[in-house]
Amino acid sequence: MGLVVQKYGGSSVADAEGIKRVAKRIVDTKKQGHEVVVVVSAMGDTTDELIDLAQQVSPIPSGRELDMLLTAGERMSMALLAMAIKNLGVDARSFTGSQAGVITDAVHNKARIIDVTPGRIRSALDEGAIAIVAGFQGVSQDTKDITTLGRGGSDTTAVALAAALDAEVCEIYTDVDGIFTADPRVVKKARKISRISYQEMLELAASGSKVLHLRCVEYARRYDMPVHVRSSFSGLVGTWVTDEPEGDDMEHAIISGVAHDTSEAKITVVGVPDKPGEAAKIFRLVADNEINIDMIVQNVSAASTGRTDISFTLPMSDGQNAMTALTKAQAEIGFESLRYDDQIGKISLVGAGMRSHPGVTAKFFESLTGAGVNIELISTSEIRISVVCRADGVPAAVQAVHTAFGLDDQSGEAVVYGGTGR
Amino acid sequence: MGLVVQKYGGSSVADAEGIKRVAKRIVDTKKQGHEVVVVVSAMGDTTDELIDLAQQVSPIPSGRELDMLLTAGERMSMALLAMAIKNLGVDARSFTGSQAGVITDAVHNKARIIDVTPGRIRSALDEGAIAIVAGFQGVSQDTKDITTLGRGGSDTTAVALAAALDAEVCEIYTDVDGIFTADPRVVKKARKISRISYQEMLELAASGSKVLHLRCVEYARRYDMPVHVRSSFSGLVGTWVTDEPEGDDMEHAIISGVAHDTSEAKITVVGVPDKPGEAAKIFRLVADNEINIDMIVQNVSAASTGRTDISFTLPMSDGQNAMTALTKAQAEIGFESLRYDDQIGKISLVGAGMRSHPGVTAKFFESLTGAGVNIELISTSEIRISVVCRADGVPAAVQAVHTAFGLDDQSGEAVVYGGTGR
Known part of the structure; x- marks a missing residue:
């Protein structure tokens, strides 16, 4: 004890x-x-x-x-x-x-x-x-x-x-009873996850899952501290966040869950001189204002102008600060203009199993297309794919992806993929 | 500055x-x-x-x-x-x-x-x-x-x-605008005091004046720190609490004010063996329970029984604690019974001038008699006289004493006694 x-x-x-x-x-x-x-x-x-x-x-x-x-x-x-x-x-x-x-x-x-x-x-x-x-x-x-x-x-x-x-x-x-395969308010058939690795939980938390704070999961992983997320209103076992299953875990699902986030905004810095160090200046400025940014995309430079656009996403609550800081530094950095967009949403598919399943990305995009969702930005890690789309397209997109990857609860039985190992 | x-x-x-x-x-x-x-x-x-x-x-x-x-x-x-x-x-x-x-x-x-x-x-x-x-x-x-x-x-x-x-x-x-000669809610003609000594303020605070906390005044006196009590709603000068006026202050009033307090209760310990150390046992017990007592009166012992009654007053909020502690110690102390009375009120007359005016006590008691107030306990210091009476007699008593000592406001002019010094 x-x-x-x-x-x-x-x-x-x-x-x-x-x-x-x-x-x-x-x-x-x-x-x-x-x-x-x-x-x-x-x-x-x-x-x-x-x-x-x-x-x-x-x-x-x-x-x-x-x-x-x-x-x-x-x-x-x-x-x-x-x-x-x-x-x-x-x-x-x-x-x-x-x-x-x-x-x-x-x-x-x-x-x-x-x-x-x-x-x-x-x-x-x-x-x-x-x-x-x-x-x-x-x-x-x-x-x-x-x-x-x-x-x-x-x-x-x-x-x-x-x-x-x-x-x-x-x-x-x-x-709530634990971590779910998607937000149960959006996806009715979301299932409770009984066990998830630190790495997957990190990606889910970073992608908008509200149940656990990102830094808490980072801390747990660093110190290998098992975390049990559960309801204070029921006596039920919740979700265990621990290190990755040892060896081949035949029952570990390819995909852990689908997260979404509509609390971010997108800033586009238009007409940045395409010279070494220009992007660094922008992100140094943002960091100095204690603003955490999420996704970054730099467009291919137009050869005719020698200028490029840089877009990044950040918490909406930091949006005003970032716009003010960038506006002040316009002359120094030498960009042409700024665009601010807070009508965006992000959908992320997370799962350690996707490392060994090359078809995951294709299936993800196909399901988004099926839901009529237009993709504006893409970002990937080894165990996550995220896209940015219009905020009002998020519920349909999350539902479509959840179903496409077999995550919907079917008469209480968790749907699992046979693990192929690696 | x-x-x-x-x-x-x-x-x-x-x-x-x-x-x-x-x-x-x-x-x-x-x-x-x-x-x-x-x-x-x-x-x-x-x-x-x-x-x-x-x-x-x-x-x-x-x-x-x-x-x-x-x-x-x-x-x-x-x-x-x-x-x-x-x-x-x-x-x-x-x-x-x-x-x-x-x-x-x-x-x-x-x-x-x-x-x-x-x-x-x-x-x-x-x-x-x-x-x-x-x-x-x-x-x-x-x-x-x-x-x-x-x-x-x-x-x-x-x-x-x-x-x-x-x-x-x-x-x-x-x-409020400062310290008054009596509680203005009880005595309509109460006057604001412009200057009062630490000693007098101490006695007023100990006697029920709520404006300054007793320990604050003790602290101010010990460190000779001038205190200015004033209103945060007006810009008016309030009451200065300082050391005593030097030498003969012809304008210093005999009486500073009349205070009252209906937040105390009286406990009577009945039939205490009249032997050395019995009273000490009672007050050690009370002190060990962190209860501050105020007035104490021990009756003359009845020769026939060799027993006496001891009464004391204390904050009503400590009443239950004190009764519990005394009841537990009944066998050890050997008293006969306890009486608890929370329908008491205390009226106090405070003024450094009364040291040299022998008639003050007599006039105080006469004014109480005139108001039909029966005195139950009496306690005095060099610059204060306090009596305990029934709580419902307090307003009339305070008014009568305030008038008898010429403290009532008369067309804005403070009434002062010529000081005789000593």
């Missing part, structure tokens, strides 16, 4: 009743003989309400102060959860990110964890207590200021603590 | 509009050339709402966790206030009690400040920023846990920081 880290999201602790229900589940785990560390998010819509208040006093709130404000959210949920557990007769202590030793860089609102020193958590466990830790937050190594890890950061806190404490498993409790 | 510490209560920062109004006042002070440190309470009813949530998950919440929960309140108000100030173009940084160096003992929910090490505040000021500090909270020296100073503790935070930073003045902004 080892150490278990459990993470509960905001919807699981939205009110007093939810907190009491979660407390009972935690106490049950403790009574099974485990050491238990719990990472908790802010209650329900608290974070959104605080952001709303911030915008009432300042249109562009200071990053440092926004972090100070938002971290009040988990402070409330963790203290209430610790009280509820103590009320069940089991010792519990709450800790802020700083107290739990979550050390980050100083980039407010999207800090990165650079070290975890959970001495106080270890002591609490040694004294027989359950440790409740605020998700999403840390303290900057250099400035000692309070930082937040950005949306979904509580998942990352949980996996980072699990790794630092050498936990047996990191359980991510959420309001 | 020196350093000014300003404290704003919850009613001054109850919503986004209030926060913006306070931000403007702070910026004005800074623009007059002062260094400014601001101590802020939680917004409006936040603290009460959090206590209510705590009670929904646990009937008797853990003290440590309740402190963790409640400190979320100032975290929100201070971050929002810092944002609002920055939005006016002036640099501001918020600090938790712990970051501001407010070091306390480990008594949760009513911790005492044992040291203030405001290094980070000093650095922020040196860099030209306004420092916003969370009131009411600190960090325990021994356990490194978050603590709170109890209700009204933000005043104490402000004076303690002012002393540690060698401020010129500590301004306490509130929703």
Whole structure:
């Protein structure tokens, strides 16, 4: 019976009743003989309400102060959860990110964890207590200021603590039953995946699957920490995210799932001088503004003009920042104009099995054509193919691809391909 | 132009509009050339709402966790206030009690400040920023846990920081114009006091005047820190709390004011063996439960029984705790029974001038008799007389005493006694 880290999201602790229900589940785990560390998010819509208040006093709130404000959210949920557990007769202590030793860089609102020193958590466990830790937050190594890890950061806190404490498993409790082959709100016949590799989960998370935060999966893979994604409302087994199956796994599907994302925008930089270093200038500028970009496409240069167009996609929420920064640098970079398009959607097919199945790409494109979807950008990795199309074409496209690859649930039986190995 | 510490209560920062109004006042002070440190309470009813949530998950919440929960309140108000100030173009940084160096003992929910090490505040000021500090909270020296100073503790935070930073003045902004000769809700003709000594203010605060927290005044007296109590809604000069006037101050009134308090209860321990050490046992027990008692009266022992009754008053909120602790110790202490009475009120007359006016006590009792008030307990200090009566007699009694001592406002002119000195 080892150490278990459990993470509960905001919807699981939205009110007093939810907190009491979660407390009972935690106490049950403790009574099974485990050491238990719990990472908790802010209650329900608290974070959104605080952001709303911030915008009432300042249109562009200071990053440092926004972090100070938002971290009040988990402070409330963790203290209430610790009280509820103590009320069940089991010792519990709450800790802020700083107290739990979550050390980050100083980039407010999207800090990165650079070290975890959970001495106080270890002591609490040694004294027989359950440790409740605020998700999403840390303290900057250099400035000692309070930082937040950005949306979904509580998942990352949980996996980072699990790794630092050498936990047996990191359980991510959420309001769905696990990871699905597609978003069940879009594809009715989406199936729950019982086991998926870190690599595939990374691609799914990067492609728009909302259940696990990308950085959390990166962290889990780096430290080889098994993650069990499951529902806090049912007792069901969810999805295990682990390393890849050893040897030939005859039952491992070629395709894990279809992800989609309509939260990105596309910026096209028109008429960039086609000289070495021009693209680098653009992406250095974007990086310096702490903007993560996703897909990049450079058109073939028109010989007559010596100029080319460069398109890239990025989170819509960073769109305004990027346009402002690029506009300021227009003279220096020497491009002709900018185009901004936030009516795009991205569809991604993910599966470790596609490495050895050359027909996957063709079938993917055929199914998109069948759904009447026009492809605007393409990007591939060894285990993923993504395309950008119009946002309003996304639901039909996802449904068509899901069916074409045999992912639809058929009377409860998971459809699997015979693995050919490699 | 020196350093000014300003404290704003919850009613001054109850919503986004209030926060913006306070931000403007702070910026004005800074623009007059002062260094400014601001101590802020939680917004409006936040603290009460959090206590209510705590009670929904646990009937008797853990003290440590309740402190963790409640400190979320100032975290929100201070971050929002810092944002609002920055939005006016002036640099501001918020600090938790712990970051501001407010070091306390480990008594949760009513911790005492044992040291203030405001290094980070000093650095922020040196860099030209306004420092916003969370009131009411600190960090325990021994356990490194978050603590709170109890209700009204933000005043104490402000004076303690002012002393540690060698401020010129500590301004306490509130929703009234200053300290009055009586509660204006009870006595319509109550007058604002323009200047009062630490000693008199201490007695008023201890006697039920709610405007300044008792410990804040103790702190101010110990460090000789001038406190200016004034309204955050008007620009008026309020009440200065300072050391006593030097030499003969011909205009210093005999009586500063009349305070009342209906938040106490009376416990009578009946039939205590009249032997040395019995009373000590009772009050050791009460002290060990962290209960502050106020007045104590021991009846003359009845020779026939060798037993006596001991009565004391205490905050009503501590009543249940005290009764439980005493009941448990009944066999050990050997008393006969306990009586609990929460229908009491206390009326206190405070004034440094009464030291040299022997007629004050007689006049006080005469005015109470005239109002038909029956006196149950009496307690005196050099500059205060307090009596306990029935709670429902308090308004009439306060009014009668206020009039008898010439404190009623007469066409704007303060009524002063010629001082006889001593």
